[in-house]
Amino acid sequence: MSTPGTFIAGVTDADIEEGRRAYQQDREHVFHSWSAQAGLDPMTVLRTEGSYVWDGEGRRLLDFSSQMVNTNIGHQHPAVVRAIQDQAAKICTIAPSHVNAARSEAARLIAELTPGDLNHVFFTNGGADANEHAIRMARVHTGRHKVLSAYRSYHGGTDLAVNVTGDTRRFGNDHAGVGVARFLPAYPYRSYFDSTSEEEETTRALRHLEDVILLEGPESIAALILESVPGTPGIYVPPKGYMQGVRNLADKYGIVWIADEVMVGFGRTGEWFAVDHWDQRPDLMTFAKGVNSGYVPLGGVAISDEIYQTFAERPYPGGLTYSGHPLACAAAVATIQAMKDEGMVENARRLGTEVFGPGLAEIAEKHPSVGDVRGLGCFWAIELVKDRQTKEPLAPYGGSSAAMGELIGALKAGGMLPFANYNRIHVAPPLNMSTEEAREGLRIIDEALSVADAHA
Numbered sequence: 197m198s199t200p201g202t203f204i205a206g207v208t209d210a211d212i213e214e215g216r217r218a219y220q221q222d223r224e225h226v227f228h229s230w231s232a233q234a235g236l237d238p239m240t241v242l243r244t245e246g247s248y249v250w251d252g253e254g255r256r257l258l259d260f261s262s263q264m265v266n267t268n269i270g271h272q273h274p275a276v277v278r279a280i281q282d283q284a285a286k287i288c289t290i291a292p293s294h295v296n297a298a299r300s301e302a303a304r305l306i307a308e309l310t311p312g313d314l315n316h317v318f319f320t321n322g323g324a325d326a327n328e329h330a331i332r333m334a335r336v337h338t339g340r341h342k343v344l345s346a347y348r349s350y351h352g353g354t355d356l357a358v359n360v361t362g363d364t365r366r367f368g369n370d371h372a373g374v375g376v377a378r379f380l381p382a383y384p385y386r387s388y389f390d391s392t393s394e395e396e397e398t399t400r401a402l403r404h405l406e407d408v409i410l411l412e413g414p415e416s417i418a419a420l421i422l423e424s425v426p427g428t429p430g431i432y433v434p435p436k437g438y439m440q441g442v443r444n445l446a447d448k449y450g451i452v453w454i455a456d457e458v459m460v461g462f463g464r465t466g467e468w469f470a471v472d473h474w475d476q477r478p479d480l481m482t483f484a485k486g487v488n489s490g491y492v493p494l495g496g497v498a499i500s501d502e503i504y505q506t507f508a509e510r511p512y513p514g515g516l517t518y519s520g521h522p523l524a525c526a527a528a529v530a531t532i533q534a535m536k537d538e539g540m541v542e543n544a545r546r547l548g549t550e551v552f553g554p555g556l557a558e559i560a561e562k563h564p565s566v567g568d569v570r571g572l573g574c575f576w577a578i579e580l581v582k583d584r585q586t587k588e589p590l591a592p593y594g595g596s597s598a599a600m601g602e603l604i605g606a607l608k609a610g611g612m613l614p615f616a617n618y619n620r621i622h623v624a625p626p627l628n629m630s631t632e633e634a635r636e637g638l639r640i641i642d643e644a645l646s647v648a649d650a651h652a
């Protein structure tokens with residue numbers, strides 16, 4: 197043990213003591229998300245910097261999760277910390293009805309970066325409420341009420357957002373799902389359509405989507421909400437032609453396409469927005485997380501000129517006290533500037549093609565427990581199976597297993613903070629991670645996978 201004031205990997209004894217106190221208070225008073233509260237053993241974080249976090253014992257871990265896939269620019273970026281401090285010294289908060297320089301500049305930058313004519317921005321506090329408001333806008337715009345969403349999707353934890361969610365997190369909340377109809381997603385590795393090629397998957401998944409539209413009644417459907425690359429449900433990249441097909445169906449039936457870019461927006465996949473990979477223009481696009489790396493809560497809806505016109509003469513029936521909060525918007529302006537100045541989107545693309553793509557393909561070849569690896573930029577999934585032939589997952593959909601628990605333990609012991617979900621490990625590090633850090637992460641994964649192989 198070191199003496200007070202000295203550093204254990206950048207952390208003092210006083211920090212560790214504070215962390216222990218915090219842990220106790222947490223267990224007594226903090227109610228955690230998506231969890232049974234008894235028996236929880238959350239990790240204490242004492243310090244964060246760049247691509248690293250320090251746990252309650254002062255151990256440095258490589259953050260391959262970007263927390264909740266939001267710290268796209270890494271931890272404690274000095275320019276963003278400074279921008280928040282400068283804004284706090286000037287104006288901490290202002291009602292959404294007033295004009296504020298940070299909010300105006302953030303909106304201008306977002307309108308400039310988003311594709312097509314998404315020229316207007318409604319700010320929210322995060323991703324779930326962005327989706328709630330996007331759906332409300334679509335309903336008023338079309339005069340219709342139904343919403344289509346994909347199974348194996350996640351759109352947030354508030355009432356409507358969790359009801360359009362298509363993964364198991366909606367269980368227990370389904371009662372409020374009035375007007376929500378779901379369709380099966382294009383998911384080549386576990387095709388619901390028995391497809392044997394990418395082309396087949398695209399054709400069959402789109403035919404199924406059109407069937408659902410027709411069976412639900414196109415004249416009743418306001419919106420189709422879709423994660424551009426579904427994130428927590430599995431990082432399955434849409435097959436070629438699928439997104440164009442979605443655009444075509446939305447146009448054919450007058451349905452508003454809401455692209456949920458909460459997790460994949462702002463560079464995560466190696467383009468500013470994931471829809472840019474397929475050159476697509478949604479009618480509404482929701483964002484959060486990466487817009488300011490989560491340094492201060494912020495989300496929003498980018499709105500097309502056409503939908504904006506609906507609200508030119510009639511009031512928009514919605515609002516939030518903290519819409520376009522100055523601290524959050526100042527952080528967004530500084531984040532976007534830092535991403536541009538430091539070429540982070542290009543770096544994410546380069547890491548994807550030069551390091552993660554080939555590195556994970558090698559890992560897949562070597563380890564019998566790896567069923568599939570897939571992704572783009574700094575956004576990859578390693579799907580773990582007991583058997584490559586049957587594709588039996590290493591943990592059930594929506595659940596956990598001892599084998600996955602052991603794997604997560606091995607990754608942490610190796611020096612990594614992983615993002616794990618069901619039978620998958622996600623690779624979602626900061627976009628400005630160095631090549632050496634990325635390779636070190638792959639080395640830790642490679643070593644830890646022997647634990648999973650023992651169950652395969």
Ligand code: PLP
Nearest residue numbers: 322323324350351352458459484
């Ligand atoms: N949409 C997607 C695709 C997400 O991944 C998330 C969160 O992970 C959300 C919406 C909800 O965002 P928030 O937790 O900020 O409400």
